[in-house]
Amino acid sequence: MASTTEVPYKKIEKICCIGAGYVGGPTCAVIAYKSPHIKVTIVDLNQARIDAWNSDDLPIYEPGLDEIVKASRGRNLFFSTDVESAINEADLIFVSVNTPTKKSGMGKGFAADLGYVESATRSIANLATSSKIVVEKSTVPCRTAQSMRRILDANGKPGVKFDLLSNPEFLAEGTAIKDLLNPDRVLIGSLDTPSGRSAASSLVDVYANWVNRKQIITTNLWSSELSKLVANALLAQRISSINAISAICEATGADVDEVAYACGLDTRIGPKFLKASVGFGGSCFQKDILNLVYLSESLHLPEVATYWKQVVDMNEYQKSRFTKRIISSLFNTLSGKRIALFGFAFKKDTGDTRESASISLCQYFRQERATVALYDPKVEETQIWLDLTETAPQDNLETIKKQVIIAADPYEAAKNADAIVVATEWDMFKDTNLDYEKLYSLMNKPAFIFDGRLILDRPKLEKIGFKVEVIGKASHDIGYE
Ligand code: UDX
Numbered sequence: 459m460a461s462t463t464e465v466p467y468k469k470i471e472k473i474c475c476i477g478a479g480y481v482g483g484p485t486c487a488v489i490a491y492k493s494p495h496i497k498v499t500i501v502d503l504n505q506a507r508i509d510a511w512n513s514d515d516l517p518i519y520e521p522g523l524d525e526i527v528k529a530s531r532g533r534n535l536f537f538s539t540d541v542e543s544a545i546n547e548a549d550l551i552f553v554s555v556n557t558p559t560k561k562s563g564m565g566k567g568f569a570a571d572l573g574y575v576e577s578a579t580r581s582i583a584n585l586a587t588s589s590k591i592v593v594e595k596s597t598v599p600c601r602t603a604q605s606m607r608r609i610l611d612a613n614g615k616p617g618v619k620f621d622l623l624s625n626p627e628f629l630a631e632g633t634a635i636k637d638l639l640n641p642d643r644v645l646i647g648s649l650d651t652p653s654g655r656s657a658a659s660s661l662v663d664v665y666a667n668w669v670n671r672k673q674i675i676t677t678n679l680w681s682s683e684l685s686k687l688v689a690n691a692l693l694a695q696r697i698s699s700i701n702a703i704s705a706i707c708e709a710t711g712a713d714v715d716e717v718a719y720a721c722g723l724d725t726r727i728g729p730k731f732l733k734a735s736v737g738f739g740g741s742c743f744q745k746d747i748l749n750l751v752y753l754s755e756s757l758h759l760p761e762v763a764t765y766w767k768q769v770v771d772m773n774e775y776q777k778s779r780f781t782k783r784i785i786s787s788l789f790n791t792l793s794g795k796r797i798a799l800f801g802f803a804f805k806k807d808t809g810d811t812r813e814s815a816s817i818s819l820c821q822y823f824r825q826e827r828a829t830v831a832l833y834d835p836k837v838e839e840t841q842i843w844l845d846l847t848e849t850a851p852q853d854n855l856e857t858i859k860k861q862v863i864i865a866a867d868p869y870e871a872a873k874n875a876d877a878i879v880v881a882t883e884w885d886m887f888k889d890t891n892l893d894y895e896k897l898y899s900l901m902n903k904p905a906f907i908f909d910g911r912l913i914l915d916r917p918k919l920e921k922i923g924f925k926v927e928v929i930g931k932a933s934h935d936i937g938y939e
């Protein structure tokens with residue numbers, strides 16, 4: 459596509475990031491930390507979130523984030539709700555607003571809701587009084603950049619030019635700072651025009667402040683947008699694949715950890731993302747695959763859509779399969795029983811609960827009329843109530859609170875419980891860190907443990923007296939030895 463705009467190479471001195479969330483906050487904090495000569499302003503419509511970023515109690519928990527923010531805040535890193543000033547002074551603007559799955563209308567349940575991206579783009583068009591490089595940071599469906607360009611071109615002030623780049627973020631929560639400081643690659647997509655390439659090289663130079671240039675790759679816009687969806691789909695596909703195998707392991711006596719280890723030693727396969735679990739969660743995997751499914755359907759590729767949809771279906775199956783195993787072990791009823799649910803975050807080292815398997819487990823247990831006593835070291839109580847009310851709209855909070863207790867520690871959760879269910883792999887839940895003898899003494903007998911994360915030493919716990927059931931490992935009655 460021919461460019462209608464020409465932007466000569468611009469050295470970036472001021473950056474604005476719209477959206478102080480899990481992606482925009484840490485990413486731009488690291489840019490500021492590593493580029494003291496660049497002024498970085500992160501803006502958000504949510505005043506409470508900005509206040510938190512300006513306080514000692516950051517709105518996001520990420521190992522290492524506090525230090526990075528404290529080192530740069532007030533020097534060249536600023537958090538503000540003054541969107542207009544930040545847009546106006548910036549040379550380059552990251553759009554890092556959320557793109558949730560649509561809850562209604564066409565594409566409901568699959569397509570990304572681009573309402574926030576559109577409104578952020580319109581704000582840039584309406585407010586900017588000088589030319590800007592606009593960067594898609596949010597994960598978006600392929601060709602969103604084209605819509606953004608149209609909005610910018612149609613609404614911008616006379617003489618103001620915009621260049622659009624795609625720069626998807628590959629950080630994983632819990633290791634965000636590590637990933638940002640030492641990324642496998644940085645991907646920048648641009649139009650293949652002089653002005654597109656010039657804008658890309660301006661952003662390359664920002665990352666080159668700390669990333670080896672060989673790891674900063676440039677592609678066309680559409681490849682960049684699609685690569686983000688594909689990377690997440692491929693990662694999630696590996697988890698669903700090993701989770702499918704975990705069902706075979708449970709039925710045959712094979713051990714899923716051993717199978718994953720044996721397969722992962724093949725350098726063509728590799729060991730990562732082969733850890734069987736109760737199911738993947740997080741804001742990205744499910745959303746991005748559903749996005750890919752929707753894209754495939756829109757392109758009249760139903761076989762491709764069905765192929766990827768299966769990755770999400772397998773994930774749902776894994777959660778209900780694990781629940782069924784719990785019910786059948788507990789003598790086919792959970793009614794009146796207390797389940798201690800260990801972990802509510804979607805993975806360890808984050809307070810994020812989006813699409814967490816724990817939410818589904820908790821609702822399944824409630825439907826079986828169990829009492830759930832849950833404990834998570836990082837997730838806020840208000841977030842737990844929000845997740846449980848949102849996913850069970852037919853029940854009000856009072857009803858939910860009759861069945862769910864948030865415990866102050868794992869021991870309180872386990873008191874008078876019939877079973878412990880490990881749903882998040884927090885290190886503190888390992889048998890080397892918790893006193894399982896004490897937990898056992900507090901519980902009803904027989905005391906069960908269901909390890910949905912393969913983090914516990916089964917023989918050790920069985921010695922204490924627990925009945926232990928592990929994802930991807932056969933029950934005793936089948937014989938796992
Ligand atoms: C990110 C990506 O942007 C998303 O596309 C990806 O798939 C998941 O991660 P994330 O940073 O996790 O989203 O979202 P969130 O933590 O919800 O933060 C988005 C922020 O943007 C919120 O703080 C919200 O208040 C803000 N926002 C939203 C604006 O400032 N302006 C808007 O118009 C809309």
Ligand code: UDX
Binds near residue numbers: 627630693734740
């Ligand atoms: C993911 C991608 O890894 C990241 O590159 C992208 O930018 C955003 O989406 P995130 O969702 O933060 O990151 O975490 P990730 O570590 O990928 O874990 C996702 C889910 O998969 C978690 O619930 C995790 O527990 C689960 N998982 C991961 C497994 O069940 N088994 C594994 O082997 C790996």
